[in-house]
Amino acid sequence: MSLGDEHGSYGGEPSGGRADESFGGTGQTRTRLPGGDTDAYGSPRRPPARSSRSLIAVVGVVVLLIAAIAFANRGGGDDDPSGGGGTEAGAQPTAATGVKPVTGKNGANPAIPSGYAKTEQGAQSAAANYAVALGSDGMFKAATRRGIVEAIYDPAAAGALMTGLDKAYSAGFLANVGLSADGTPPDGMTFVSRTVPVGTKVTAQNGDTATVEVWCTGLVGLAGPDSTKPVTDTWFTMTEKLKWVGNDWKIESSSQKEGPTPVNGDNRASSADEIAGAVQGYGGFTYAR
Template structure:
């Protein structure tokens, strides 16, 4: 799923106040709310072995440098305007990961900048999950991550958006389940977070994400594709935790595709079944 242009003003589901805007690849459905979307870019030509080795060396050096520079125990929290601030590692240094859960979603974040980033990253994971395509789990997710003041209106818009016709366009059954023999994939993976504004009980956090969406299995006409996007979440401190007031989404930043071959539908389905998603993203 992908969060809509603005929660407050959206008229279709998955976006708006907790909704998501999506372009389904080759589905003919146009822009809809509910799935992180984006067409797969064509693969690049193969590069030389020397180039690949060089990239690996650079990655190893970068990881070593990051590990060395991340030994401090500061939490990086500040009420100052974050403009021009250097990017901080997303390891949960300084503040321990939350111990509480609201259903399956972590809760009880620190009332500071790092807590806001952690909340935004985990909420992106939840809102990008396949649970958003089934009414009961969708309601639980939306209630868990949003400011109670916006929940009821958002749920109505989402239920309208996740109509039987929409789910059919995605390739699902009317109840949101996958057809027999196919595995529905909808996962969002945060790559990094950035606080762009924070004042007391309000914070605006950008979450750079990559996502997977599609149907895996033999005969699928909607194969699993990847997409890159940035979510902007406006968070409010309410009920002793960070909650989403509104959110928006934009495409990218998108890296150039690597030289990896595309896996078979069975390999993707096996990976989805064999590798669990994260419940704590930072």
């Protein structure tokens, strides 16, 4: 669930070690107030600690995940999400619609919400929950990865997609992420890969198809003593092309681009134990537009 250059349809081969390093760049603006660059107590203001190299290496994992997902989906269709009955950006603020959330779960392991309404809100709800699934740590293990893909992708695309994913999640790639060949983290380490949707927007809808953008933040990395790939946050927007298949929305193809990314705050970084405890102790949500 990583994030300089814009990413289109994921046809490129993954490299590096979630591994398109172009997502490593971030920008920051600081306003210098009268009296110098000091805080209220007269001490020099501490710039946010940041390692560009570590950031690129860790958040690159997020890009690889999404790139691999579209490995078998290149070609075909109009890649312009703005056409075909799109809605202007300002017409849909990120606010609850009042539509009852989906209550069904499919048979995937882990279970993923299913049974969305064939409406604009239903498409947005599906896209948000699918973004969570695609950005989860389950994608790094063969069995759970297959279950996720089969649950949320159009069956016509799922088979070829799995072939691309199995190649992408090679033993060499997993080793670069810090995992064993079967996706297991080292003893004493907790692997973190979690995506959190911030908002959704339908950019096109026509009968049995819809294109939905999901603005996300994500966490990815290894939490544990002496981790060389610490858990880092990312910001990106996923575009999912959905199709109504078997009385539910399914993904035909997906793509990702960087941002919008807010200015990084000066929050104190938590310890590895705190991060691991939070990931293990706080469950995720079922999202509904």
